[in-house]
Amino acid sequence: MAAIAVHQFAQCITCHAWSPEQSMIALCPNNNEVHIYRLVDDKWERLHVLQKHDQIVSGVDWSSRSNRIVTASHDRNSYVWNLEGAEWVPTLVILRLNRAALCVRWSPRENKFAVGSGAKTVCICYYEQENNWWVSKLIRKRHDSSVTSVAWHPNNILLATTSTDGKCRVFSTFIKGVDAKDSRAGPSSDSKFGEQIIQLDLSISWAFGVRWSPSGNTLAYVGHNSMIYFVDDIGPSPLAQNVAFRDLPLRDVIFVSERLVIGVGFDCNPMVFAADESGIWSFVRFLGERKTSAGPKYGSQFSEAFGKLYGQPKHGVNNDGVEHSRSRGGIHENCINCIVSLGQPGISTTKRFSTSGLDGRVVIWDLENQADLSEYL
Secondary structure (H helix, E strand, C coil), rough: EEEEEEEEEECCCCCCEECCCCCEEEEECCCEEEEEEECCEEEEEEEEECCCCCCCCEEEEECCCCEEEEECCCCCEEEEEEEEEEEEEEEEECCCCCEEEEEEECCCCEEEEEEEECCCEEEEEECCCCCCCEEEEECCCCCCCEEEEEEEEECCCCEEEEEECCCCEECCCCCCCCCCCCCCHHHHHHCCCCCCEECCCCCCEEEEEEECCCCCCEEEEEEECEEEEEEEEECCEEEEEEECCCCCCCCCCEEEEEEEEEEEECCCCCCCEECCCCCCEEEEECCCCCCCCCCCCCCCCHHHHHHHHHHCHHHCCCCCCCCCCCCCCCCCCCCCCEEECCCCCCCCCEEEEEEEEEEEEEEEEEECCCCHHHHHC
């Protein structure tokens, strides 16, 4: 099986991130704190508790180069944490938000980070050496609803966002004095800060997780309508595909290679999507073992419809004669809301990643021995 370790940290986990050497994990146990654990003698020991936010921490990211932690919270604030001696010292970032901060992500070069919010705004934050503080520039009046996820292009300039208005957008975040001119390549070469490169109207429902492929040539994001979207050649003439599946919607997604994507969400079990040699994406299989449960033998029309909604139609077959999945869950027992790559920076393919969810578990997965997926890695 692909899962190699299962750790129970809390009753519920909002988000998590790993240290650069992956020996420590930072997670929010569904409150206003961030707990940092280290694995000692096969047991997780809690080393630090980061206490500065007033409400639930909705996003955390741990930089791989500078060893800094950035957090975002429903209290509309963000902090950058630096390890000084044995203590983590916070630095407040003025976001100028009037709604909750919902997600946060370091840029590839770690000289910026992006914060998505419920204020229909994205904050691009960078360090101002002269004043020794973190400041933000806002991308306003582009989103029609909350920004649910952000993802940086490998060039450190383009930023993809998803929103509950159902759209995925790509912006330029070039900041003079922060970014190098030679980093503006492709569709962002002549764009200014906050300029919208493209708007994708593929989803008719809320859009959640978004991620770029390692090369930056493909963009993937998920919708609340049980669909995942793949877009190539971001620019004036993009090429888009959508893959519909019969199971519950996804919440987050990552690329483990150019041709292999893992999606996680309400089905409590990672889903594998792969592209064939012609670039056509399709659903492959669930990654974890699934709990079995027999469909109802007797029941009313309501119970039959309810069973069909959850993949358990009466007699195990739906009206079109195609057998549904007859089970839910597996290692995770509740919605998976976060997936994090365990690959090293600069390496395009990673076979290990971790997931966390509303069941309070962190699961580490390894695709090393998955023979049917080896051709995509």
